[in-house]
Amino acid sequence: MAVNLNPPDPAALKTVAGVELGYAEAGIRKQGRRDLMLMRFAPGTQVAGVFTQNGFAAAPVQVCRERLAQHTEIRALLVNAGNANCGTGEQGLRAALATCEAVAQQLGCTPAEVLPFSTGVILEDLPVDRIVAALPRCVASLAPANWAGAAQAIMTTDTVPKAVSKTAEIGGRTVTVTGMAKGVGMLQPNMATMLAFVATDAKVEPPALRALVREVADASFNRVTVDGDTSTNDSFVLIATGQSGTAAIGRGSPEYARLRDTAIAVAAELAQAIARDGEGATKFVTVQVNGARDDAEALRVARGIANSPLVKTALFASDPNLGRLLMAIGNADMTDFDPARVDLYLGDVQVIDRGGRAASYREEDGVRVMKPAEITIRVELNRGGASTVVWTCDFSYDYVKINAEYRT
Amino acid sequence: MAVNLNPPDPAALKTVAGVELGYAEAGIRKQGRRDLMLMRFAPGTQVAGVFTQNGFAAAPVQVCRERLAQHTEIRALLVNAGNANCGTGEQGLRAALATCEAVAQQLGCTPAEVLPFSTGVILEDLPVDRIVAALPRCVASLAPANWAGAAQAIMTTDTVPKAVSKTAEIGGRTVTVTGMAKGVGMLQPNMATMLAFVATDAKVEPPALRALVREVADASFNRVTVDGDTSTNDSFVLIATGQSGTAAIGRGSPEYARLRDTAIAVAAELAQAIARDGEGATKFVTVQVNGARDDAEALRVARGIANSPLVKTALFASDPNLGRLLMAIGNADMTDFDPARVDLYLGDVQVIDRGGRAASYREEDGVRVMKPAEITIRVELNRGGASTVVWTCDFSYDYVKINAEYRT
Numbered sequence: 001m002a003v004n005l006n007p008p009d010p011a012a013l014k015t016v017a018g019v020e021l022g023y024a025e026a027g028i029r030k031q032g033r034r035d036l037m038l039m040r041f042a043p044g045t046q047v048a049g050v051f052t053q054n055g056f057a058a059a060p061v062q063v064c065r066e067r068l069a070q071h072t073e074i075r076a077l078l079v080n081a082g083n084a085n086c087g088t089g090e091q092g093l094r095a096a097l098a099t100c101e102a103v104a105q106q107l108g109c110t111p112a113e114v115l116p117f118s119t120g121v122i123l124e125d126l127p128v129d130r131i132v133a134a135l136p137r138c139v140a141s142l143a144p145a146n147w148a149g150a151a152q153a154i155m156t157t158d159t160v161p162k163a164v165s166k167t168a169e170i171g172g173r174t175v176t177v178t179g180m181a182k183g184v185g186m187l188q189p190n191m192a193t194m195l196a197f198v199a200t201d202a203k204v205e206p207p208a209l210r211a212l213v214r215e216v217a218d219a220s221f222n223r224v225t226v227d228g229d230t231s232t233n234d235s236f237v238l239i240a241t242g243q244s245g246t247a248a249i250g251r252g253s254p255e256y257a258r259l260r261d262t263a264i265a266v267a268a269e270l271a272q273a274i275a276r277d278g279e280g281a282t283k284f285v286t287v288q289v290n291g292a293r294d295d296a297e298a299l300r301v302a303r304g305i306a307n308s309p310l311v312k313t314a315l316f317a318s319d320p321n322l323g324r325l326l327m328a329i330g331n332a333d334m335t336d337f338d339p340a341r342v343d344l345y346l347g348d349v350q351v352i353d354r355g356g357r358a359a360s361y362r363e364e365d366g367v368r369v370m371k372p373a374e375i376t377i378r379v380e381l382n383r384g385g386a387s388t389v390v391w392t393c394d395f396s397y398d399y400v401k402i403n404a405e406y407r408t
Numbered sequence: 409m410a411v412n413l414n415p416p417d418p419a420a421l422k423t424v425a426g427v428e429l430g431y432a433e434a435g436i437r438k439q440g441r442r443d444l445m446l447m448r449f450a451p452g453t454q455v456a457g458v459f460t461q462n463g464f465a466a467a468p469v470q471v472c473r474e475r476l477a478q479h480t481e482i483r484a485l486l487v488n489a490g491n492a493n494c495g496t497g498e499q500g501l502r503a504a505l506a507t508c509e510a511v512a513q514q515l516g517c518t519p520a521e522v523l524p525f526s527t528g529v530i531l532e533d534l535p536v537d538r539i540v541a542a543l544p545r546c547v548a549s550l551a552p553a554n555w556a557g558a559a560q561a562i563m564t565t566d567t568v569p570k571a572v573s574k575t576a577e578i579g580g581r582t583v584t585v586t587g588m589a590k591g592v593g594m595l596q597p598n599m600a601t602m603l604a605f606v607a608t609d610a611k612v613e614p615p616a617l618r619a620l621v622r623e624v625a626d627a628s629f630n631r632v633t634v635d636g637d638t639s640t641n642d643s644f645v646l647i648a649t650g651q652s653g654t655a656a657i658g659r660g661s662p663e664y665a666r667l668r669d670t671a672i673a674v675a676a677e678l679a680q681a682i683a684r685d686g687e688g689a690t691k692f693v694t695v696q697v698n699g700a701r702d703d704a705e706a707l708r709v710a711r712g713i714a715n716s717p718l719v720k721t722a723l724f725a726s727d728p729n730l731g732r733l734l735m736a737i738g739n740a741d742m743t744d745f746d747p748a749r750v751d752l753y754l755g756d757v758q759v760i761d762r763g764g765r766a767a768s769y770r771e772e773d774g775v776r777v778m779k780p781a782e783i784t785i786r787v788e789l790n791r792g793g794a795s796t797v798v799w800t801c802d803f804s805y806d807y808v809k810i811n812a813e814y815r816t
Contacts, residue, residue: 055745056738056763087734089748089764122731123765227717230739232731309635309717309803313811323530323640326495330464331638337463340497355464356497357531395717397808403721404804 003284003373003393005276008163010148014176017201018042018241021146023153026134028127029082029120034153036131038138039077039197040107042241046206047074047115048213049237058233059085059092059126060116063100067112072206075113077237078103079154079195080131081182082120086232095126102132106139119182119195119233120156151180154195157402158184162273168262170255171246175202177262181270183234184226184277194274196221196236198266202259203242208251213238215260220267224391226278227399228307238263275391280398283315286376286391293334293384301332301379302390312395315375320366322351329379343380346370411692411781411801413684416571418556422584425609426450426649429554431561434542436535437490437528442561444539446546447485447605448515450649454614455482455523456621457645466494466641467504467534468524475520480614483521485645486511487562487603488539489590490528494640503534510540514547527590527603527641528564559588562603565810566592570681576670578663579654583610585670589678591642592634592685602682604629604644606674610667611650616659621646623668628675632799634686635807636715646671683799688806691723694784694799701742701792709740709787710798720803723783728774730759737787751788754778 018041026036041047049068051061067074078099085092100114107114118126151161163180179198204212217236242248249255276284287306292298305311308328314321325344330337344352347369351361369375426449434444449455457476459469475482486507493500508522515522526534559569571588587606612620625644650656657663684692695714700706713719716736722729733752738745752760755777759769777783 053741054735054738055740055742056734056747084731087731087747087760087764089762122734229716229718229735232735232738308637309807310637310811313808316808317812319812323492323495326464326530327462327637327640330462330640332463333461334463339464339495352495354497356495395808396812397805399717400721400724400803400805400808403718404725404727 002160002277003281005160005273007161008148008151012165013147013163014165014167014178015144016176016178016199016241017243018045019199019239020142020144021150022138022141022143023146023150024134024137024141026080026130028080028130035081036134036138037079037150037153038103038142040142041075041239042243045074045239045241046072046204046209047237047239048072048209049235050213050217052230052232052234054230054232056087056232058118059088059096060118061233061235062093063096064115064235067115070112072209073113074115075109076103076107077115077117077197079117081154081156083118083124083126084120084122084233085118085126087123088125091125095128098128099131102135106135115237117195117235119154122232147178147180154180154182156182157279158182158277160277162270162277164266164269166262166266168258170202170258173244173246175200175244175246175259175262177266179266179270181274183274184279194221194231194234196267196270197239198263199239199241200259200263201241201244203244203246203248204240204259205248205250208249208256209238209240211251212260212263216263216267219264220271223389224271224275225303225306226275226393272391275393278393279402280396281393282373282396283394284374284391285315285393286389288376288378288389289381290379290387291381291383292386295386295388297332297334298386298388301329301381302388304328304332305377306390306392309395315394316396318367318370320346320351320363320370322357325377326352341382343382345378347376410568410685411689413568413681415569416556416559420573421555421571422573422575422586423552424584424586424607424649425651426453427607427647428550428552429558430546430549430551431554431558432542432545432549434488434538436488436538443489444542444546445487445558445561446511446550448550449483449647450651453482453647453649454480454612454617455645455647456480456617457643458621458625460638460640460642462638462640464495464640466492466526467496467500468493468526469641469643470501471504472523472643475523478520480617481521482523483517484511484515485523485525485605487525489562489564491526491532491534492528492530492641493526493534495531496533499533503536506536507539510543514543523645525603525643527562530640555586555588562588562590564590565687566590566685568685570678570685572674572677574670574674576666578610578666581652581654583608583652583654583667583670585674587674587678589682591682592687602629602639602642604675604678605647606671607647607649608667608671609649609652611652611654611656612648612667613656613658616657616664617646617648619659620668620671624671624675627672628679631797632679632683633711633714634683634801680799683801686801687810688804689801690781690804691802692782692799693723693801694797696784696786696797697789698787698795699789699791700794703794703796705740705742706794706796709737709789710796712736712740713785714798714800717803723802724804726775726778728754728759728771728778730765733785734760749790751790753786755784
């Protein structure tokens, strides 16, 4: 069902010096599929992350947060699909720590240098034994060129693996940024949450890396929504191995800006891939909001449109249902809102002019621009200078089917 | 599709002294159905209202707000279905005023004593001529016993008319409260919005009536959600004709409390009827939240559960999907939230105990309580003394069908 999204070409995914990837079948929830993935990093690798805001943050998220608050030198990540290790209390924390210890033993590092990630069913105990038993096979398969296979091993209800690579010239060196993501909604807590791992061989000072991961998340994963919910396991980490030979990149430098732009390009493509592969998606939708008073207001309007079930079902039907768009904008709680300033475009067709139906608008033009699998909605609020973009998908029968029939 | 909801028995709907109702076919959007409804009130009738918070408030909402800010003595309401008169700018305001003038002429009152209401398609001009042409037939049919017919005349995609009657002894007199509502979601802006009209023959001081309408709305219509959106035309007015012979009821009196409780009983039943008739509904769901720090927090948690597409599709499937409930609670943005305090019950079955799966919980018990058409979800946050309840429905294939196929 994914909208204009193909599996990554393994040959197009560039290795990142200092990163090796391995995977195995651990039988965590289903047999016969890869569900365990290990990333090993060269000594000196720095990692920064952003994690879910959900109050029921999963055990691995709690462990990651705590470790990255202590130190940023990390030697390995372990990711399992099929079980979220969430709502599992103290036992869940012990389980996450036990898997880190097993990795540390296998790789010869300390447990504190290992970060755990889980995605899958909530409220079930993590099968630590099966994970530990599969670890040696993960280690044996470690190789720099395994990005495509690793991206597949972290999938749950994803239909297409998601991995992207870019390079940039920074400080006289070619720097690579390669990343992978999984998730077919901001949340499908039984079988999917968003995880993303982006690695670069650039050398980055730890404070700059922490700033960078937030800037990149804000411009990519925080711009995508499938159903408006936030999962208990969402995690995005940025890995800098420092193997490219550049000098250490600090905040505010031209090199920082260059690396940020490259990392955003990778992460935005991964974020868009998530919306393209959204549960039941038949349309990929870009919501552009301009002229807001501030960034928060722009995002509120864009998300209001992108998350409205009535807008999403109209998108599914290729129906230029202008009233629903008007309603969604009006619900964004803007101070001193003047409807008579609002313009709205579907693709290149102006449909709303100063708060009312555009005189030039003809229904057949609306129908024409709603037909394709990719649709752009652009709102001009004309009340300030802030803009944003949000990527989403439509709401189809298959969304209900996937989410209603999953456990039956 | 409505869940345990039958049309009102006309014989059970008590007339309200001082209120007459009439209706007619005006052909506003479709032929052969009643779509215009007029309520006439005895001199001295006081009216107070609450209206949508949507920034694109429809023209009739703007007129009502302005009039009720000036004075509370009202002689008539005119309600049309099929056209929302929203996103229609200055011309929409003139159209709403023109219909009030026509009513004033017919009834011999001033236009300022008439309130207009519209529900239906957004961004289309109100057909004033057809409304004015049908008005004499509305007037000719005015009668006190027309509540059931009037409730049908304001419907759009509703499948069942909604009207409720209660009486109470207040100040030595029997006071009647009778009301009607329409709407099958907080918002379906093409063909439905929530309108509710509740009348009593009690005599109420204007400041008390204004307080009363807010208290009643908070305990009834503000507790229902179908899809989390707020329409551009939502309106609820409370009409007090003063014909019962009670002394004028002031705020804070025992009589006020008695009338409030009766009006809430009527309005809550109407609000529940809206959820029971929600678009595509197969389940009627009560979400009870206890132990919140304050009312706003309780409502945030309850609405978070009630509006989550993932919870709603699980309800449709009768699937006790505990992870989704956990996730929805965790997203309610509570300060200092401690997951380990949360208990959760489906019907009488405890499923979550201190943030984790209850040791006593068996999947077959969850399946048993999720099967019926009426389901209660109860959350105990154990962090304060505030409680709330929200009524909602599930999210079915028919929700997508109704909203995707409406214009095709």
